[in-house]
Amino acid sequence: MTDTSVSRSAPWSDRLWSSVLDGDERAAVDSVLDALDAGLEPQSVLLDVIAATQRRVGEEWAADRLTVAQEHAATAINERAVAALSAHPACRPGPGSRGRITVACVDGEWHALPARLLAEVLRLDGWRVDFLGAQVPSAHLVTHLHRTGPDAVALSGSLPTRLPTAHAAVIACQSASVPVLAGGAAFGTDGRYAKRLRADAWAPDARAAVNLLAAALPKPGPAHQAVDALPHLSDHEYTMIASARSKLVQDTMAGMADRFPPMREYTELQRRHTAEDIAHIVDHLACALYVDDDRLFTDFLAWTAGILTSRRVPAHSLVLALETIGLQLHDFPRACGFVRTARESVARTVSSPSS
Structure with missing residues (x-):
């Protein structure tokens, strides 16, 4: 611009x-x-x-x-x-002379406006666009690809917690020999998670996407990537923590009540909001494990600390929540390392003179 x-x-x-x-x-x-x-x-x-x-x-x-x-x-x-x-x-729109492209949000992603804006910009640039909207399951996306035969898929995700389903969509599209252009905040400001999940290309914004597509994306080969393309997942920490989400949230709430006395006076609504916040922390920890990058978790906690501060909620409660979660993860060395790094980062932030 x-x-x-x-x-x-x-x-x-x-x-x-x-x-x-x-x-x-x-x-x-x-x-x-x-x-x-x-x-x-x-x-x-x-x-x-x-x-x-x-x-x-x-x-x-x-x-x-x-x-x-x-x-x-x-x-x-x-x-x-x-x-x-x-x-x-x-x-x-023009006659679609550039080719045909599918624009879709990954499964679980409800923020469809960025994808809709991209679809309109691509139409203006001469593409025939199939805009599938929010929350498109990978199986339905692939069915659409087989029926329409597009030149590419533009896959949109705003929340990093959607990265595991985004990975499934990338693999499914590439298995159908359709290249994937990834975009949206979920993939990182520098596209690091698009690269980690082996999307064929990444664009930071709609203008960049238009330029990339004008140059044409390479067709993925028949074995572009295997389902086990992320070897760090062999430690099963992502799977076990994701499956234990409800218990982690419940046990963290109980532990927080002992470590953070103001919680004992919370209303039912405040307790529900706190449980939701803890669930978001667990979800982002799981996704950080999925892509093996503690920055995803630390960045989310920094953002959350800012949100809490703007709402006049003590951001120090995040440190206590992370300590409580960490105590439950002693059998998960990678997760413990991520939690420790995030806890130290948040502690520095909330104790700084400017906070």
């Missing part, structure tokens, strides 16, 4: 943001259509106005300036704006 496109799109992005904050769907649609009529390129309206506004929604939710309900409403309004834009005469 150039400085010129940023400056040209900024007023329209601000206008869309105001409409989203007001919950005014009609005004939001008018703002993106007016931007198009004023001469802003369709791709820029999609990426520099709508996508930029959606990023701002996420930032405001994380800072506790938007409720969950407001975040959901804002996303729905932005989705409506994309639909209105795609129906505009200036955004009519």
Whole structure:
């Protein structure tokens, strides 16, 4: 994105943001259509106005300036704006001369707007696009590939906890001789997890995806990767911790009640939210074990500490939670190492003068 496109799109992005904050769907649609009529390129309206506004929604939710309900409403309004834009005469797709591509979210991934934006940008670039939406099971995705024979699959994931199912989808697509372009926050800001799961390519954003696909992705060979392509999984730590998730959460809640006295006065709602937070910690630990990268776990804990701080919840409770989880994992050396690294990182963060 150039400085010129940023400056040209900024007023329209601000206008869309105001409409989203007001919950005014009609005004939001008018703002993106007016931007198009004023001469802003369709791709820029999609990426520099709508996508930029959606990023701002996420930032405001994380800072506790938007409720969950407001975040959901804002996303729905932005989705409506994309639909209105795609129906505009200036955004009519070409004949699909570049080829055919399937765009889908991995199984369990409900954040479909990034994938929808990519689908619209690819249509503008001349692709015939099959957009399958959120949460596409790998078996159904492969059935679609066999029926339609696309040139590539663009696989989207926003949450790192979806990486094991993303890996299954990558293997399934490649087994059908269809190359996979991975994208979304789940795969890391530098695409490290797309590489670890051996996707054929990774794009940091929609513009980069367009450029990569224009150059064509290589067709995967008949034995592109085996199901056991991640040899570290042979220690079974991922499988055993993922299967013991419920017990880990339950035992951690019990241990936290002894180590963190304020929990004893929690309401039922507070206890439920705490259990959900612990479950997220266990899920991210399991996925870090899956890709064998403690940064996935540490980055999640740093993000969580920021969320708790913005909501005026003592972030030090994370250290206690990690200590309690670690006590239960003495038979899992890799998991213990990940928990220890994350605990030390969080402890440094919450004890720093700026925290």
